[in-house]
Amino acid sequence: MRASELLAAEVRTVDGRRLGVVTGLRCSLDGPSQGPTPAPRVRALVVTGRHVGAALGYQQENQRGPWLVRALIRALHRRSRLVDVGLIDRVEAGTVRLSAEPD
Amino acid sequence: MKRLLSVFLGVLTAIGGFVDIGDLVANALAGARFGLSLVWVTVLGVVGICLFAEMSGRVAAVTRRGTFDLIRERLGPRAGLLNLVASLLVTVLTFTAEIGGVALALELATSVNYLLFVPVVGFAVWLVIWRLRFKVLENVFGLLGLALIVFPVALWKLNPAWGDLLHSIVAPHKPASEDLSTYLYYGVALFGAAMTPYEVFFFSSGAVEERWTAKDIATSRVNVFIGFPLGGLLSVAIAACAALVLMPAGIEVGTLGQVGLPVAVAVGKLGLAVAILGFVAATFGAALETGLSTGYSIAQYFGWQWGKFVRPRDAARFHVVVLLALIAAIACVLTTADPIKVTEYSIVFSAVALPLTYFPILVVANDPVYMGEHVNGRLSNALGTVFLGIIIVVAAAAVPLMLLTSAGQ
Amino acid sequence: MTDESFDDMTDESFDLRLRLLDRQVVDPDGAMICKVDDVELAPADGGGYVVTALLAGPLALGPRLPGRLGRWTVALARRWSDDPEPSPRRIPFERVTELGSAVVLDRSRDQLGIAGLEDWVRTHVIDRIPGSRHASE
Numbered sequence: 001m002r003a004s005e006l007l008a009a010e011v012r013t014v015d016g017r018r019l020g021v022v023t024g025l026r027c028s029l030d031g032p033s034q035g036p037t038p039a040p041r042v043r044a045l046v047v048t049g050r051h052v053g054a055a056l057g058y059q060q061e062n063q064r065g066p067w068l069v070r071a072l073i074r075a076l077h078r079r080s081r082l083v084d085v086g087l088i089d090r091v092e093a094g095t096v097r098l099s100a101e102p103d
Numbered sequence: 104m105k106r107l108l109s110v111f112l113g114v115l116t117a118i119g120g121f122v123d124i125g126d127l128v129a130n131a132l133a134g135a136r137f138g139l140s141l142v143w144v145t146v147l148g149v150v151g152i153c154l155f156a157e158m159s160g161r162v163a164a165v166t167r168r169g170t171f172d173l174i175r176e177r178l179g180p181r182a183g184l185l186n187l188v189a190s191l192l193v194t195v196l197t198f199t200a201e202i203g204g205v206a207l208a209l210e211l212a213t214s215v216n217y218l219l220f221v222p223v224v225g226f227a228v229w230l231v232i233w234r235l236r237f238k239v240l241e242n243v244f245g246l247l248g249l250a251l252i253v254f255p256v257a258l259w260k261l262n263p264a265w266g267d268l269l270h271s272i273v274a275p276h277k278p279a280s281e282d283l284s285t286y287l288y289y290g291v292a293l294f295g296a297a298m299t300p301y302e303v304f305f306f307s308s309g310a311v312e313e314r315w316t317a318k319d320i321a322t323s324r325v326n327v328f329i330g331f332p333l334g335g336l337l338s339v340a341i342a343a344c345a346a347l348v349l350m351p352a353g354i355e356v357g358t359l360g361q362v363g364l365p366v367a368v369a370v371g372k373l374g375l376a377v378a379i380l381g382f383v384a385a386t387f388g389a390a391l392e393t394g395l396s397t398g399y400s401i402a403q404y405f406g407w408q409w410g411k412f413v414r415p416r417d418a419a420r421f422h423v424v425v426l427l428a429l430i431a432a433i434a435c436v437l438t439t440a441d442p443i444k445v446t447e448y449s450i451v452f453s454a455v456a457l458p459l460t461y462f463p464i465l466v467v468a469n470d471p472v473y474m475g476e477h478v479n480g481r482l483s484n485a486l487g488t489v490f491l492g493i494i495i496v497v498a499a500a501a502v503p504l505m506l507l508t509s510a511g512q
Numbered sequence: 513m514t515d516e517s518f519d520d521m522t523d524e525s526f527d528l529r530l531r532l533l534d535r536q537v538v539d540p541d542g543a544m545i546c547k548v549d550d551v552e553l554a555p556a557d558g559g560g561y562v563v564t565a566l567l568a569g570p571l572a573l574g575p576r577l578p579g580r581l582g583r584w585t586v587a588l589a590r591r592w593s594d595d596p597e598p599s600p601r602r603i604p605f606e607r608v609t610e611l612g613s614a615v616v617l618d619r620s621r622d623q624l625g626i627a628g629l630e631d632w633v634r635t636h637v638i639d640r641i642p643g644s645r646h647a648s649e
Contacts, residue, residue, distance in 0.1 A: 025528040031562035035606030406547030416644040419634035
């Protein structure tokens with residue numbers, strides 16, 4: 001599977017309710033690797049109600065700068081949540097279907 | 104001592120390399136029609152380019168990466184691609200204008216039709232990019248561009264009433280015979296000419312070519328804050344000469360010869376010869392910069408090896424892109440479209456593309472993950488935000504004004 | 513091509529999109545190889561999906577571009593390849609020695625065997641022009 005199949009995919013719950021769109025992949029750096037560096041391990045999907053801002057790649061973390069820029073980015077990032085990848089049932093044709101309700 | 108000399112050389116190169124065909128045409132046009140009532144726009148544009156050149160130079164020195172590389176990384180491939188395409192179109196248009204400019208300047212010197220010079224100029228541009236070292240390229244044409252100092256000299260020789268001159272700059276008064284919309288249109292053109300997008304890509308890529316590190320930030324600032332404003336002074340001198348000589352005579356600028364006319368009047372034939380040398384150097388240097396910028400932007404977006412710091416065969420796609428852009432630019436000039444008109448369009452569309460270029464730089468320069476301790480300070484951010492606002496207004500107004508005034512008629 | 517300000521790859525969580533995707537990939541000497549156009553994931557023991565390889569080239573980037581442009585990119589890349597079922601250029605993750613401001617590998621571009629367009633352009637265009645092997649003067 002490719003990261004691009006997850007990113008921008010729609011996330012739907014068991015009963016088909018649209019949760020939002022995947023706008024990020026939260027990782028830890030402890031994945032098994034045969035090389036010198038540990039591989040990133042995707043642990044959770046960042047699911048956002050709105051798509052626009054994140055599609056422009058603006059992330060909230062550590063963003064400093066003119067208040068206008070920060071305010072714009074905050075506005076574009078309302079309603080973001082993390083969904084553990086263990087809840088993924090299957091990924092098909094641009095949609096991620098969950099096997100259970102995220103909390 | 105050696106360090107001081109190299110800094111001095113850097114400043115001189117920045118001054119001489121500041122003016123390109125867009126500045127020549129826009130300032131002369133504005134001066135001839137509006138006197139000095141639009142100089143404030145040039146000043147504003149110079150402040151803007153200083154601000155963003157400093158930012159992009161700092162970003163390149165700290166991250167050791169080029170602008171488009173970082174834009175794609177920070178904004179993602181889709182926004183980055185939009186940025187790339189828009190910037191590329193404007194840069195190739197500017198490239199066309201610059202090549203036309205060199206040909207026009209050579210026509211002025213020899214009275215041979217400019218179209219005949221176009222293939223020669225194209226080949227020369229390619230050859231210099233292919234063989235000459237980056238630093239040599241920058242320095243040679245930057246220093247030769249200092250010939251344009253003949254414009255402040257001509258201004259001085261014209262012996263204007265300095266008090267009146269200063270007054271009309273500081274308290275601008277639109278000529279009654281001109282519409283407000285035309286006045287604003289030329290303002291947009293001057294702004295676009297001063298803040299051309301390719302400058303930023305070239306400056307940041309050049310910083311990587313010359314292997315700048317955080318230690319070079321101070322030198323970069325000297326180049327930008329001393330060299331660019333002095334270069335801007337050359338632009339103002341061109342406008343002032345046009346205002347003093349062409350405006351009273353009712354001569355509108357439509358040829359490069361008319362741009363140089365005030366120098367011929369004030370300093371004579373020798374002065375005009377020096378001015379022509381300045382035209383050739385400024386436009387040829389800018390042709391090199393825009394040509395390289397097309398390669399820089401595409402290669403940096405896709406992650407290809409780029410730059411003149413490696414052998415051509417180690418950056419094959421980069422050199423092919425530059426070659427293709429050159430062929431496209433030559434073909435455009437050979438359509439016999441008036442190079443002066445092409446220049447006008449290139450600077451107006453540059454104004455439209457400004458927000459796409461500058462907003463990402465502001466974002467990256469503020470990101471502590473990239474910049475560490477070198478993030479923007481409060482002053483840079485305050486000014487940056489103000490200018491972003493100005494840039495957005497100018498970009499939005501550019502095309503409507505162009506249509507409203509039929510491109511400045 | 514490392515930089516001390518890049519301490520984002522800590523054991524704390526980070527976003528793959530920001531810290532790995534679209535990053536420049538370089539060889540041990542800093543020469544530019546490609547961008548991380550996409551990334552291959554596989555389910556891992558201990559939960560989650562682990563990055564198994566970096567993907568590059570139009571077949572990797574194409575699907576990330578919007579709409580028709582994306583589809584055309586992929587279609588064109590398919591035509592260009594001799595393979596009936598072409599896959600994107602793949603760099604196994606064990607080649608990576610460092611994840612910083614750029615992704616550093618342990619081999620050079622030629623040793624990886626993934627250059628396609630660059631080699632073609634170099635052979636058919638650039639090497640035919642005199643002076644291509646010399647550094648600029």
